[in-house]
Amino acid sequence: MLINELAFEWLIFLALLMTGVAPILLLGLFIKDFISKTIW
């Protein structure tokens, strides 16, 4: 049973979207920690 094209495309797009959001989230958390002086 082969994965159909739509499912294949959604799988890759979703993975790419999640990966793209990650640096924004990490930088946001860093700024929050920096402001509240809780980096270390």
Next chain:
Amino acid sequence: MTEFALETSTGITIIILFGVFWVAFGYWLGRKNRTHEDFALAGRNVGFAFAAATAMATWVTSNTTLVAPQLTYQFGIWGMIGYSFAALGLILFAPMAKRIKELLPNGYTSGDFVRLRYGNLAWLVFVVISVVYAFGWLISLGMAGGILLESLSGLDYHIGMTTILVICVGYTLFGGMRAVIATDFIQALIIIVGVSFIAYWLIDNVGLDSIHSNLTAEHPQLLDLLFPAAVMFLFNNIFFGLGEIFHSNVWWSRALSFKKDVAYKAYLTGGLLWLPIPIVTGFIALAAPQLGIFPPSPDMIGPTVAAAVLGKVGAIIVFVVIFSALASSLDSLLAATSDLVTQDIFHKKLKPNASDKTLMRFNRSCILGLGIMTWLLCLPRIATLGALLNFAGAFVASTIWPILLGLYQRRLTGGYAAFAMALGTLSGMLGYFAVGFYVAALVSCAISGLICLVGIIRSDKQFDWDQLNEKEQVDANQ
């Protein structure tokens, strides 16, 4: 015109720039280390941003960037989905990390826990497994560095492998855990942005529909949802990932380094951030048949495709991403393994009265010694990265149940835990050679679990959790 994607001089320039930056950064961060606790555990006070990033970045290794495409190339979509399920290890470790912080507020290593919870015999078996695994991983990382530099820039394997080891040993030696975690944050950003860029570029230039059509016509097995060996690989990889994270001091030392209320959410976030990365890196390999790329070594499929599609820019991005992935894991492994040797063997067994200064000096010597031993073991290119990685699965999966039950179940005793880890490992190795690499972790985990179950049923003892809070007992005696 060179036959490599990057000119050798460009590769060397990038390596030198990175090397100088990381070592200088490590030195700068290391100035704050006053005690051995500062050096080994960053003062037990790491905040959420760094904690989540280090959990994610350390789990992105040469295996994620080189082996995930390799497995996708061999097993199709289950290769990348199966690999992404290794995120479960980080996600399921989140509640355990919280529990570890509660049970061992003064603990240093996973070995500390096994010794206090199960006694010396189980500790010995555990240390052997940990050291075999640590060296397997260190060698795979060192080899990956050499392979990467050689395949992308033509730089000799031995020079490339030596350079990456020298850089990672350098900044870990100066900065300890603080340097490891801070560099992981930057490396995490580089990895995520780089990987996203390559995948986006590939989709834009080759097209998902085109890749799917080509695979359907020419290589349908790569899109098969019922590829038996691949489904077996999926489950094997889940247990392999659980074993790696549950037992390794790389993850325990991080849990102990994080602020108390941070450990749980950091591992959960790190796991969710990591989840899509093998799919993104693995997918790159699916374009290989269409592009007519058939690399001599399957573990170079990802970088080769990226370099072919993006040209020199792609080769530089791949170079930087994989270098960051390697460094983020190598430094962690160097720090965690040297902590294990310093704390569990040197401090607890050989020099119980060693001063803080002596421990710090010994820890640094260990980092250096580990670097040299890894270098020696990397000199001969002994196996493909995938083979090396999966062999370790037989070892680490045997520790899943003893660790998990040790944290939450009072009845399992040291004898059964030791027997479960030893027999689980041997069975896993038997499965590896008799059936294939894709069953090693499964067999190891199953046998170990069975022995633990018998141990719990037969035991009438109840472990006292307070015995894990070792430092308090010492202080009370004083």
